[in-house]
Amino acid sequence: MGQLKNGTYQVSTKGFKGDIDLAVTIKDEQIAKIDILKEEETPNIGGKALTALVQTAQGRNDFNVDGISGASYTSKAFNQALTLAKIAAQDEKQEATLTLNDGQYTTTVNSFQEHEGLPGVGKMTMLATFKDNKITDIEVPEYTDTHIMGGMAFDILAKKAIAKQSTDLDVVTGASVSSNAFRQALDNCILQAGGQPEIFAARKIKQRTPIVENLNTDIVVIGAGMAGLCAAIEATDQGAKVLICEAQEINGSSSTRSEGFVMGAGTKEQAKHGIEDTTDAFFEDIYSLYKDEPTIDTKLMRKLTHDSTDLNNFLMENGVTWSGVTHVSEKGVRNLKRAHTTAGLGAELIENLVQSAQEKGVDLRYGLAVDRLITLNGQVQGVVARNKLGDTLIIHASSVIVAAGSYTENPEMVKELNPRMNNIEVITGRGNGSAMRFFKQAGAQIIDVPYIQMMYYFYxxxxxxxxxxxxxxxxxxxxxxxxxxxxxxxxxxxxxxxxxxxxxxxxxxxxxxxxxxxxxxxxxxxxxxxxxxxxxxxxxxxxxxxxxxxxxxxxxxxxxxxxxxxxxxxxxxxxxxxxxxxxxxxxxxxxxxxxxxxxxxxxPQICTDGYTGAKINENAQVLDEDNQVIKGLYACGSCADSQMTGINYFGCGTSLLTCGVYGRAAAKDAVSHL
The missing domain is CATH 3.90.700.10 (Succinate dehydrogenase/fumarate reductase flavoprotein, catalytic domain)
Incomplete structure (x- = not known):
């Protein structure tokens, strides 16, 4: 390696959340200054760590600094950036230094695992094969994340790494922890093969020029969780052409991370186990807990419980298999066994619905985030969306069903909408608040609920x-x-x-x-x-x-x-x-x-999804401030359940019931207007 040339070198690496771009100024063989040009890390973790790392590295000739506890991925990305700056300052061709020993190498790293519905640390094992200085195969035979989240992310990343011969890999939206585990494992395998991970990271993956495309469909569904999938399948069953815009690249909804319980009364599964129940009794039990809530709508509650039997049949017709039926408590009105369970929890439930939707012809597009609604003369007539390649899709439709989750991945929105939620330890819910943005654009009436779905417990x-x-x-x-x-x-x-x-x-x-x-x-x-x-x-x-x-x-x-x-x-x-x-x-x-x-x-407060959302009627049509229907706009799931819940939540499976019943209600009404 040669001496370092004075100058400022712009370098980019992948952090925990996204790109970290630095301008590293080198003078007299030392790091004179580091400017952070761009970073997308979590502010109180990676963002804070970056500031500390910059202060540590400046004024030194050591291009590898000690990592910050709790921000290992950010620390690693920072050190990789310093190495890239050093390579650039040596004015040597990076490819000339690339030497990999042929063979298959394996490593096991920390990844994601869920414990009782809570985020935890698991493992993933990678097998990487190299030949002629190239990555020829990547397998992930063992991992603790779910197949339709971590598994999907690993497949996406492996294909891209092999095709581009690069580790300049964006985090797969919805699977940040598993994505970073994949990158860590691949770097480990490269090191085992005698190579330099920085060389692969320096190979920037070039994107093609984005395009603008116009599409036509009958119904657009925003979100591929329980609500969105039930809506899409129901509409397709009734002959509509449906396109789902799922912002994440994997099946990463709250539904997927749930216990997979679905409440229901008068079902075949209950009868099989000798449980006598009626939808009227179900209504009385759940209403007894919610009746004092100021936002409760009795009509919506009655429909929720009445339609629970039909939803249960619908789910079974679309591939869902119940492993049993249980109660969520042995005491009080929750004692009757109404929670229908799946052996593979929420991941299995959603995987079955995804398979059914795709087999029936639903156009399910992952990594397609909706920017805004298309409105004309007070009616919603489609959406404008953007995919991971930067393409703009203008999708024209008769109706739009918003099933985009809540807002609990948006800390600022949580503070704004739920100021009393000021001791949150963990939030497991999904949704970045995009649904609230769509509702605001359309002039929807918002029902404020001061709390998120939460519990006080030790975690x-x-x-x-x-x-x-x-x-x-x-x-x-x-x-x-x-x-x-x-x-x-x-x-x-x-x-x-x-x-x-x-x-x-x-x-x-x-x-x-x-x-x-x-x-x-x-x-x-x-x-x-x-x-x-x-x-x-x-x-x-x-x-x-x-x-x-x-x-x-x-x-x-x-x-x-x-x-x-x-x-x-x-x-x-x-x-x-x-x-x-x-x-x-x-x-x-x-x-x-x-x-x-x-x-x-x-x-402390352990939270899932937010409750504040759009006001809807029994057809899941969104209402404006004058309680009038906004034509062409529907909402279901966590972004529209404020009229059917309470702080004394009935129990696991009630939210998924709400998703399914009102997802289907939205679809039925939307199809009737085609």
Missing amino acids: GASWGDRFPEAIPGSPTLPNYDVLEVDGGGRRVASEDDFCFEYTKRVWDGGYNEGYAIFGQVTADKYPEMTDLGLTTKTAQGKPFGYREDSIKALAIDVGIDPQTLEATVARYNELCEKGVDEDFHKNPANMIKITAPYYLVRL
Whole structure:
């Protein structure tokens, strides 16, 4: 390698979210200055890390700096950029340094895995084959992400890497973690083969000149989750020509990441298991939980429950197989078994619907993001969309069905629409708020709901591959052996009630978190839960838990009134000694007396999809501020369920029921106007 020439060198690499473009000024063999020209990293993680990395690298002659904890992909991309600048400053041909040893190489890296509906750390294994200094084959035989998310992303990236002989690979939209795992694994294999990953990264993939194309169809559906797929299949069954615009390149909707439960009453699956149920009983049960919500529309609720039987049949006709039917709680109105389950969870449910839609001729286009609606004389008549190549597609249609998810991937919109949601630990919902943009363009009436679908429970975004034995406040893996209190230190529900009973009372009390209290007996029973509480911090930077010799000290740790918490624990211990929960009727088997040393863990806000969205009627037609139908515009799913939900959520499978019923309702009405 030669000496470094003075100058400023513009370089570009792929970070966690997108391109990182730097201008690196080299003077007297050192990095004199680094300017960040462009970056698309997560502001509080990768963006913050980049600033620190720049400060560390400037004034040094070391073109590889220590990475920032928690921002490994961004750190790696930064160091790759410095290496590219160094290569450019040496004025040597990059291709001349490329030497790969023929053979097949394997590596295993961290990737994505879901735990109980929550994001976690998994693994992926890659086999890469090189011959004559080229990548000839890439296989990913083992991975923990789902087939229709991570699997699709791996296929897309492998084909592009081989075709272009480059690792200048954009993140596959909807699969950021799996995409970055793929790039890390391929770099590892290149290193094993004796090559330099930077050489492959420097081979920029050139895009062709974008084009403008006009298309015609009967109905455009925006989004390929449960709502969009049900709408598209229903419309196609009735003879319409349908095009789905799915902004992500994979099946990455909230539906795919869900547990795959679908609520229903009076179904064949219930009858098979000897369960007697009616849609009227279903309505009464769910309405009993939602009736005090100011946004509830009784007509929409009745249709939701009444049409649940037909939706269940529709799903089975389109390839969905139920593995059983269960209840989400053993107590109260949720006790009847109505949640229809799939063995492969939401991924299997959506994969079956995608297959059915494509077999029936639905034009499903991945990576096609809608920019705006086409409107004429107050009527929606299509969309303008853009694909990953930059092409503009002007799609003319009789109707547009918006099923684009909510807005919970848009932090600024969450702050604007839900200011009380200020202690969020994790958001698993999908949707960047594009639906809200379409509604605003069309003059739709928006129904504001102050909360996101959320629970207060013990889970940390920073836990990686660690997971507690059981989770206080969880809907799927609950820990009943603790005492749960609200943000003021009061017990407000039984710990073995369905978690949303507790959520409602904590929220109604005005608190942004709750707490779980337990003693040494429970701590010994759940060592991983206890250790996570004592050794990790929340997304807000607070200790997740505390261990103290007095209840008073625990109260002081979290800023609540010591006397209130002491009285709550004393009363709970009194009930434990009696063996009967006279206050909230908890199962005596889980009434474990709390003795010193004492433990407390925080229960922050764990969120899925936002509820604020468009006002619709029973046909899923979007209404304007005067409650008049906006012709040609429909909405269903998470962007239009504010009239059918509540803080005391009925349970897993209710949202997918809403998606299916109103996706089909939109399709039926849209077809009637062709």
